[in-house]
Amino acid sequence: MPESPQPDPTGPDELDAIQSVADDVAHQPSHPAPDPNDAHGSVYDGLLGGDPSHWAFGTDFEDPLAGVDTTIPDGVDAADLGTYCLMLADDALIASQRLSEWTSRAPDLEDDIALSNIALDLLGQARLLLARAAAADPSLVPALPEGSPVPPEDALAFFRSDREFRNVRLVELDNGDFAVTIVKLLLFSSARIAVFEQLVDSRDHVLSAVAAKGIKELTYHRDYAGRWFLTLARGTQESRRRIDAALVQVWPLQAEQFATHEVEARVAEAGVGVDPATVSDAVAVVLAQVFALSGVEQPTGAPMAAVQGRQGRDGMHTEALSRILGELQVVARAHPMGQW
Amino acid sequence: MPPTTTTSATRPSRRFDVNTPDEPGVFTSNQELRERALALARTVTDPEMPMLTLDDLGVLRSVEVSETGAVTVAITPTYTGCPAMATMRDDLVRVLGEAGLAATVRVSLSPAWSSDWITERGRQALADHGLSAPGRVPARSGPVALSLLPTRRELHCPRCGSDAVELTSEFGPTACKALYRCTSCLEPFEHVKEI
Numbered sequence: 001m002p003e004s005p006q007p008d009p010t011g012p013d014e015l016d017a018i019q020s021v022a023d024d025v026a027h028q029p030s031h032p033a034p035d036p037n038d039a040h041g042s043v044y045d046g047l048l049g050g051d052p053s054h055w056a057f058g059t060d061f062e063d064p065l066a067g068v069d070t071t072i073p074d075g076v077d078a079a080d081l082g083t084y085c086l087m088l089a090d091d092a093l094i095a096s097q098r099l100s101e102w103t104s105r106a107p108d109l110e111d112d113i114a115l116s117n118i119a120l121d122l123l124g125q126a127r128l129l130l131a132r133a134a135a136a137d138p139s140l141v142p143a144l145p146e147g148s149p150v151p152p153e154d155a156l157a158f159f160r161s162d163r164e165f166r167n168v169r170l171v172e173l174d175n176g177d178f179a180v181t182i183v184k185l186l187l188f189s190s191a192r193i194a195v196f197e198q199l200v201d202s203r204d205h206v207l208s209a210v211a212a213k214g215i216k217e218l219t220y221h222r223d224y225a226g227r228w229f230l231t232l233a234r235g236t237q238e239s240r241r242r243i244d245a246a247l248v249q250v251w252p253l254q255a256e257q258f259a260t261h262e263v264e265a266r267v268a269e270a271g272v273g274v275d276p277a278t279v280s281d282a283v284a285v286v287l288a289q290v291f292a293l294s295g296v297e298q299p300t301g302a303p304m305a306a307v308q309g310r311q312g313r314d315g316m317h318t319e320a321l322s323r324i325l326g327e328l329q330v331v332a333r334a335h336p337m338g339q340w
Numbered sequence: 341m342p343p344t345t346t347t348s349a350t351r352p353s354r355r356f357d358v359n360t361p362d363e364p365g366v367f368t369s370n371q372e373l374r375e376r377a378l379a380l381a382r383t384v385t386d387p388e389m390p391m392l393t394l395d396d397l398g399v400l401r402s403v404e405v406s407e408t409g410a411v412t413v414a415i416t417p418t419y420t421g422c423p424a425m426a427t428m429r430d431d432l433v434r435v436l437g438e439a440g441l442a443a444t445v446r447v448s449l450s451p452a453w454s455s456d457w458i459t460e461r462g463r464q465a466l467a468d469h470g471l472s473a474p475g476r477v478p479a480r481s482g483p484v485a486l487s488l489l490p491t492r493r494e495l496h497c498p499r500c501g502s503d504a505v506e507l508t509s510e511f512g513p514t515a516c517k518a519l520y521r522c523t524s525c526l527e528p529f530e531h532v533k534e535i
Contacts, residue, residue, distance in 0.1 A: 065447070213449065227490070289488075
């Protein structure tokens with residue numbers, strides 16, 4: 001970056017000079033293309049192409065489901081399967097993005113690493129599920145300029161608007177303090193692991209494989225959240241005050257995870273997905289265990305209302321989703337032809 | 341993307357199957373080719389734990405040679421979000437490529453990777469490099485139990501051998517490791533988690 005021009009003194013000539021520098025900066029492409037006629041090449045040569053193993057990112061499998069059986073099972077509507085995959089994917093993607101906001105800001109280094117690890121696991125689940133959604137129903141994938149290198153799962157993550165996201169509202173809620181994050185993670189991971197425990201029997205090979213793997217990861221996530229819940233509840237007066245306040249704030253959003261959407265009902269009927277209402281009781285038992293050990297009363301707050309009968313699964317969200325999508329999507333949207 | 345059949349998903353328990361040949365002549369050359377490809381693939385190491393080969397880690401799932409002589413290597417991620425998959429693929433393609441074999445690498449999602457797949461040699465290599473190897477994954481029947489107390493593991497400090505160790509965090513510098521501290525020699529160490 002060039003040094004900022006000094007604003008003082010500011011006579012007319014100096015102002016012109018400043019403007020000229022600003023113009024130069026504004027008109028310089030941020031990544032000048034390598035000049036093929038330059039014998040010395042450019043410092044950017046080799047960033048793209050060449051030996052891809054130099055780079056940790058941006059050289060990933062072109063298709064994360066390469067070699068995986070993506071045949072659509074008999075008796076399920078491809079659009080339903082695609083939409084169902086979006087629901088599971090969006091829950092993980094938004095939860096992951098929220099958790100990653102803690103990176104470099106967590107109470108201590110170990111928890112910084114833990115929250116980042118959990119976010120990474122969920123991002124991996126989201127990627128496979130988004131790729132599955134795109135393979136099941138290509139019409140879900142937003143159109144991009146011709147020649148754009150953006151793969152379908154990235155197009156789904158970065159180029160859909162808020163109303164097209166199918167996540168439950170729980171995951172989009174702001175992180176709040178550490179207690180709010182722990183309560184959110186406890187409620188989310190408890191519900192997701194219960195759904196995945198049924199989803200391993202899906203007739204869809206991809207969903208079944210993602211679930212089998214996800215259970216192993218979610219076990220650690222739920223234990224982490226449960227242990228911190230217990231620690232905060234039985235810690236100091238201040239940590240107890242915060243966990244109580246967090247529970248009051250977050251609890252109204254948990255019921256939505258078990259409200260059956262019509263798409264969930266149909267894919268469950270087809271033996272491909274899970275009706276979340278069927279795991280509600282099992283999750284309640286797990287949570288009751290945590291509350292009892294923590295000496296916390298079972299929360300009683302009423303569920304957050306649907307808006308004109310619509311909730312997160314229908315694309316009806318809180319303002320928090322628009323803001324987090326702004327941050328998630330801004331770079332990709334500014335460079336739809338970009339290679340990373 | 342055309343639907344393809346995955347061999348490892350339909351035949352999960354058999355590692356390193358030899359393709360059934362159509363004719364004896366092809367068998368010999370294809371088998372030789374496969375053995376050569378397998379031997380090469382087995383030398384490729386994990387990008388984040390280079391003392392371990394992908395084979396020792398249980399990440400290398402199969403090496404297959406088609407009737408036309410095309411080599412396909414299957415690998416499986418340790419964790420879904422593992423960022424090292426592309427590096428592993430590139431390393432496999434490079435190592436086989438340098439020996440004149442053009443290989444395709446594909447991801448095998450099922451069965452999901454288990455730390456039980458780490459070989460004895462792999463466990464020894466971990467210990468030799470100051471990392472604590474995973475114990476057996478506990479058998480599970482029914483729903484996954486919630487565990488609100490720190491996971492109890494029978495561990496020894498990989499440096500001084502003491503069993504006076506304590507868990508610092510279940511999440512370490514990579515997804516597959518937990519953080520421990522030895523209360524005898526006071527050194528921290530990493531433990532590869534059971535999964």
